[in-house]
Amino acid sequence: MNGQEPILSARGLVKRYGRVTALDHADFDLYPGEILAVIGDNGAGKSSLIKALSGAIRIDEGEIRLDGKPVHFHSPLQAREVGIETVYQNLALSPALSIADNMFLGREIYAGGLFGRLFRKLDHKKMQDVARQKLTDLGLMTIQNINQAVETLSGGQRQGVAVARAAAFGSKVVIMDEPTAALGVKESRRVLELIKDVRSRGLPIVLISHNMPHVFEVADRIHIHRLGRRHAIIRPQDFSMSDAVAIMTGAMEPPETAEAA
Amino acid sequence: MSDASQAPRGPQEFETALNKSDTRVAEFDVRERTLFDRAQHFLHGNPTMVPVIVLVLSIAAFGILAGTKFFSAFNMSLIMQQVSIIGILAAAQSLVILTAGIDLSVGAIMVLMSVIMGNLAVFAGLPTPLAILIGFAGGAGAGALNGFLVTKIKLPPFIVTLGTWNIFFALNLWLSGAQSIRSQTLDEVAPLLKIFGDSVRIGNAQITYGSILMIVIFAILWYVLNHTPWGRHVYAIGDDKEAAELSGIRTDRTLISVYMVAGLVCGIGAWASIGRVGSVSPQSFQEANLQSITAVVIGGISLFGGRGSILGPLIGALIVGVFNSGLRLIGVDVLWQVFAIGWLTIIAVGIDQWIRKVSA
Amino acid sequence: MMLRKLLLAGSFMAAMGAGQALAADVSACLITKTDINPFFVKMKEGAAAKAGELGIELQTYAGKIDGDHETQVQAIETCIASGAKGILLTASDTKAIVPVVKKARDAGLLVIALDTPLEPIDAADATFATDNFKAGELIGAWAAKSLGDKAADAKIALLDLAPSAPSVDVLRDQGFLKGFGIDIKDANKIGDEEDARIVGHDVTNGNEEGGRKAMENLLQRDPDINVVYTINEPAAAGAYEALKSFGKESDVLIVSVDGGCPGVQNVKEGVIGATSQQYPLLMASLGIEAIKAWADSGAKPENSPGLDFFNTGVTLITDKPVDGVESIDSAEGLNKCWG
Numbered sequence: 001m002n003g004q005e006p007i008l009s010a011r012g013l014v015k016r017y018g019r020v021t022a023l024d025h026a027d028f029d030l031y032p033g034e035i036l037a038v039i040g041d042n043g044a045g046k047s048s049l050i051k052a053l054s055g056a057i058r059i060d061e062g063e064i065r066l067d068g069k070p071v072h073f074h075s076p077l078q079a080r081e082v083g084i085e086t087v088y089q090n091l092a093l094s095p096a097l098s099i100a101d102n103m104f105l106g107r108e109i110y111a112g113g114l115f116g117r118l119f120r121k122l123d124h125k126k127m128q129d130v131a132r133q134k135l136t137d138l139g140l141m142t143i144q145n146i147n148q149a150v151e152t153l154s155g156g157q158r159q160g161v162a163v164a165r166a167a168a169f170g171s172k173v174v175i176m177d178e179p180t181a182a183l184g185v186k187e188s189r190r191v192l193e194l195i196k197d198v199r200s201r202g203l204p205i206v207l208i209s210h211n212m213p214h215v216f217e218v219a220d221r222i223h224i225h226r227l228g229r230r231h232a233i234i235r236p237q238d239f240s241m242s243d244a245v246a247i248m249t250g251a252m253e254p255p256e257t258a259e260a261a
Numbered sequence: 262m263s264d265a266s267q268a269p270r271g272p273q274e275f276e277t278a279l280n281k282s283d284t285r286v287a288e289f290d291v292r293e294r295t296l297f298d299r300a301q302h303f304l305h306g307n308p309t310m311v312p313v314i315v316l317v318l319s320i321a322a323f324g325i326l327a328g329t330k331f332f333s334a335f336n337m338s339l340i341m342q343q344v345s346i347i348g349i350l351a352a353a354q355s356l357v358i359l360t361a362g363i364d365l366s367v368g369a370i371m372v373l374m375s376v377i378m379g380n381l382a383v384f385a386g387l388p389t390p391l392a393i394l395i396g397f398a399g400g401a402g403a404g405a406l407n408g409f410l411v412t413k414i415k416l417p418p419f420i421v422t423l424g425t426w427n428i429f430f431a432l433n434l435w436l437s438g439a440q441s442i443r444s445q446t447l448d449e450v451a452p453l454l455k456i457f458g459d460s461v462r463i464g465n466a467q468i469t470y471g472s473i474l475m476i477v478i479f480a481i482l483w484y485v486l487n488h489t490p491w492g493r494h495v496y497a498i499g500d501d502k503e504a505a506e507l508s509g510i511r512t513d514r515t516l517i518s519v520y521m522v523a524g525l526v527c528g529i530g531a532w533a534s535i536g537r538v539g540s541v542s543p544q545s546f547q548e549a550n551l552q553s554i555t556a557v558v559i560g561g562i563s564l565f566g567g568r569g570s571i572l573g574p575l576i577g578a579l580i581v582g583v584f585n586s587g588l589r590l591i592g593v594d595v596l597w598q599v600f601a602i603g604w605l606t607i608i609a610v611g612i613d614q615w616i617r618k619v620s621a
Numbered sequence: 622m623m624l625r626k627l628l629l630a631g632s633f634m635a636a637m638g639a640g641q642a643l644a645a646d647v648s649a650c651l652i653t654k655t656d657i658n659p660f661f662v663k664m665k666e667g668a669a670a671k672a673g674e675l676g677i678e679l680q681t682y683a684g685k686i687d688g689d690h691e692t693q694v695q696a697i698e699t700c701i702a703s704g705a706k707g708i709l710l711t712a713s714d715t716k717a718i719v720p721v722v723k724k725a726r727d728a729g730l731l732v733i734a735l736d737t738p739l740e741p742i743d744a745a746d747a748t749f750a751t752d753n754f755k756a757g758e759l760i761g762a763w764a765a766k767s768l769g770d771k772a773a774d775a776k777i778a779l780l781d782l783a784p785s786a787p788s789v790d791v792l793r794d795q796g797f798l799k800g801f802g803i804d805i806k807d808a809n810k811i812g813d814e815e816d817a818r819i820v821g822h823d824v825t826n827g828n829e830e831g832g833r834k835a836m837e838n839l840l841q842r843d844p845d846i847n848v849v850y851t852i853n854e855p856a857a858a859g860a861y862e863a864l865k866s867f868g869k870e871s872d873v874l875i876v877s878v879d880g881g882c883p884g885v886q887n888v889k890e891g892v893i894g895a896t897s898q899q900y901p902l903l904m905a906s907l908g909i910e911a912i913k914a915w916a917d918s919g920a921k922p923e924n925s926p927g928l929d930f931f932n933t934g935v936t937l938i939t940d941k942p943v944d945g946v947e948s949i950d951s952a953e954g955l956n957k958c959w960g
Binding site for chain 1: 484488489490491493494496497500501503504505506507508509510511567568
Binding site for chain 2: 657659661821823824826827831834837841855859861862881883886892
C-alpha cells in the first residue's frame with residue numbers, strides 16, 4: 001500500500017471534554033480499497049476518533065484530509081455530502097418508515113415535471129426501484145417487500161438496510177460502528193460477508209469492533225488506539241489476536257515494524 | 262502479503278457448523294396464526310382502520326337506537342359542521358404529535374387570531390382580507406415561537422405550549438376585553454370573516470364551507486405528509502429524533518416548521534371559527550386544545566410520535582361528533598356523554614399500545 | 622379598539638400606582654370566577670373605580686376557567702395573610718368554598734358574596750346579587766304573555782350553563798319556567814319537570830359556540846321549537862346563528878339574562894326578544910363601600926326586605942312590552958348596559 005495516498009487521513013487530532021482529553025494528537029490513515037479495523041479498550045478514544053471523522057463532533061485541534069484536501073465538518077451532514085457515510089451502532093433508521101423511505105431519508109428523489117417541482121412530490125416508484133436494486137446488489141433480497149416497515153425486519157436485515165444505504169451513497173468512505181455487536185452468529189456472518197462485498201466494490205471501510213475474530217477475519221490492517229492516540233498499526237497476518245489485545249491494553253510494546261503508515 | 266496461515270482469513274472454526282444450517286436470513290415465518298394475531302397484524306399495517314371501524318359501527322348503532330333523526334343526511338352534515346373547528350385544530354395537533362410533541366396552545370392560538378382578525382377588520386378599519394392574512398401570519402408566528410422554544414431553548418413541548426397557552430389566552434383577554442364582536446356587526450363591516458359559516462345544500466344535507474375547509478386541510482396535509490420529503494422527515498423525527506438527525510435530516514429546522522404549519526392551520530381555523538360561531542367570541546373554544554388531542558388519540562395517532570395516518574384524527578373528530586349527537590338524540594344526559602368520550606379515549610390509547618406490540 | 626385597550630391599560634396602571642402612593646391602610650380583595658366573562662371584567666372595573674375613589678387598596682384575583690375552585694381558595698388565603706379588611710367573592714364552587722370563607726371571617730374579614738350566593742347563603746356576611754330567580758321569572762312571564770294563547774302548546778328549549786349546574790344556572794332556568802307557568806317541581810333541580818312543552822335542556826358554557834351547538838342539538842330533537850331560554854346573551858347569539866342556519870330565526874322567541882351592551886343591542890335588533898338586565902358595576906361598588914364601612918365602623922350591610930340577600934336589581938329589557946310585566950326599552954337599556 002505504500003506509494004498510495006491515503007483517501008482519508010488525520011493528523012494531530014485533539015478533542016477535550018472539560019478536563020478529559022479524549023483525543024490526544026491522534027493520527028489516522030485509510031487507504032483506498034482496504035478494510036481498516038479500529039480497535040481499542042473502552043475509553044481509549046476510538047469512538048471520539050470515529051465521531052470526528054464522521055462529523056458528529058468538532059475537533060479542537062488537528063487536521064482531517066479527504067483525498068489530500070483539508071475538510072472541516074460541523075455536522076454529520078457535511079461529512080455525508082463529501083462522501084463519508086457512517087453506519088451507526090444504533091443504525092439511525094426510523095423503525096416505522098419503510099425500507100425505501102429509510103434508504104432515502106434526507107436525500108429523497110423528486111418526481112420530474114412541473115408537479116414534482118411545484119409540490120415537491122416524491123418519486124416513490126423510483127426510490128423503491130433503486131432501493132430494491134441496491135439490496136439486490138448486496139444479495140439482501142430475501143426481503144420481499146421494499147415497503148415494509150423497518151421495525152418488522154430482523155436485526156441482521158436492519159443492519160443490511162443500513163449498510164446498503166451507506167454503500168449506495170458513500171462515494172469515498174464507509175464507516176461502520178460495531179456492526180455485529182447486536183447480532184446472532186448467523187446474522188453476524190451475513191453482515192461480515194456484506195462488508196467484504198462492499199470492499200470488493202472498491203469502497204474503503206473503517207470498521208470499529210470489539211470482536212477480535214471478526215476483526216481478524218475481514219481487516220486488511222488494524223489501527224490500535226490507546227490513550228487517545230494511535231498506538232500501533234498491525235497486519236492481522238503478522239500477529240495473533242492475543243498479541244493485538246496485549247498491545248491494545250499496554251501489556252506488550254508495539255512492534256517497531258508495525259508502524260507502517 | 263505474508264503468511265496467511267498465521268491468522269484465520271475465513272469463517273471462524275465454530276462457524277463452520279453454519280454451513281449445514283438453514284441459509285435463509287430471518288425470513289418471515291409462515292406459521293399458522295390465530296384470527297386474533299392476523300387482526301393485530303392487519304391493524305398494525307393499517308392503523309386508521311380502527312377508527313374507521315368504530316365510526317361505521319357507532320353510526321350504525323345510533324342509527325338503530327335513535328332512528329332517522331340521527332341517521333339523516335341533514336344530521337350527518339350537522340355533525341360535520343359541529344366538529345369542523347375541532348377537526349381543523351386536530352389536524353394541526355396531529356402534525357405536532359407525529360413529531361412526538363404536543364401542542365396545548367392550538368385552541369388559544371386560534372381564538373387569539375380570530376380576535377385579532379375581528380379587531381383589525383372591525384375596529385381598526387383594515388380591509389378584511391388583510392386582517393385575515395395578518396391572522397394567518399400571527400398563527401404561524403405563534404407556532405414559530407413554540408417551535409423556537411422547543412428546539413433552540415430545548416424545553417419540553419408540553420411545558421412550552423402550556424406556557425404559551427396561558428400567554429395567548431391572556432393576550433386574547435387583553436385584546437378583546439372578553440367581549441364578543443356581534444354577528445350583526447360583522448355582517449355590516451366584515452362579512453368575509455363569516456364566509457365559512459355559509460353552506461351549500463345537497464339534498465337535505467347542509468354542508469358549510471367550514472366542513473369543506475376541514476376536509477381540504479386534511480387532504481393537503483395527507484399529501485404533504487406522504488408525498489413530500491418534509492412529510493417523511495416529520496415521521497422520522499417523531500419515530501427517533503436522533504436517528505433522523507444522523508440520517509442527515511435537519512431536525513431543528515423541520516421541527517420549527519412543523520410548529521409553524523400547525524400555527525398557520527390554527528390561524529386558518531380562526532377564520533373558519535368566526536363563520537361557525539357567527540361572531541368573534543373570545544370565550545368560545547376554551548377546551549378546544551384538549552378536544553383536539555382527544556380527536557387525535559381516538560384517530561389512532563400515537564402520542565409517542567411517528568405513527569398513524571393524518572386521516573385518523575378526521576375520523577376521530579367525527580367519532581366524537583357522532584357520539585355526542587347520538588347520545589343526545591337518545592336522550593342521554595350531557596354528563597354521560599362526557600363519560601363516554603373519556604372511555605373512548607382510554608380505549609383508543611389501549612388499542613394503540615396493543616397494535617404496537619405486534620412482533621414480526 | 623387597540624388604542625382603547627392601551628389607554629385602558631394605562632389608566633389601570635395609573636390607578637395602581639395611585640393606590641400604592643396613598644399607602645391606604647384599608648385593603649380589599651375581589652375574587653371573581655374568571656377573567657373571560659365580560660360580566661366579571663366589568664365587575665372588576667366597577668370595584669377598581671370605587672376603590673380608587675375611597676382610597677382603598679384593591680387586589681384582584683380570578684380563576685382561570687369556570688369552576689376553577691383551587692385558585693379561589695388560594696386567593697382567599699392570600700387575602701387573609703395580606704391583612705385585607707374584606708373580600709368580595711363570586712364563588713365558583715358555592716359549597717366547597719364555605720370552610721375557607723369561614724376561616725376568613727374568623728380572621729375578622731368581611732366576606733361579601735357578589736352575584737353568586739354561597740350555600741348556605743349565610744356563610745357569607747352579606748350577598749349582593751341579582752335576584753336570578755326573579756330575572757328568570759321576568760323573561761318567562763314575558764315569553765308566555767307574548768305568545769298569548771299559543772303559550773299552551775309552546776315548544777321550549779332551555780340552554781343552560783354547565784353540566785355541574787351552579788346555583789345561578791338553576792335559579793335562572795327554574796325562574797324562567799315558573800314565570801312561563803310551568804310546574805317546576807323541585808326548584809333546586811334542573812330537568813325534573815314533566816311538562817310536555819319542554820323539548821329539552823342542553824349546556825352552552827355560556828358562550829356563542831356552545832349556544833350554537835346546543836341549539837342545533839335541540840332542533841334535531843324537535844324542529845318545531847319556538848321558545849328558547851338562554852343562560853346569557855353570548856349563548857343567545859349562538860342560538861340565533863343556529864336558528865338562522867335552520868331557517869327558523871323569525872319563528873322563535875329568544876330570551877336571555879345579563880344586559881351586557883352587545884346583548885341589549887341584540888334586543889334592539891330583534892335577535893333577542895327580551896333580556897333581564899343585571900348590574901355588576903353596582904354590585905362591585907356597593908361591595909367596596911360595605912368593606913369601607915366595616916373597616917371604619919364595624920357595620921355590616923343589611924339584606925333587602927323579604928330576601929336573604931341584598932338585591933342589586935334586575936330590569937326586563939324589551940322593545941315589545943307586554944301588560945303585567947314591567948320593562949324598559951332597548952334605548953334605555955343601552956344607557957345602563959355594561960361591557
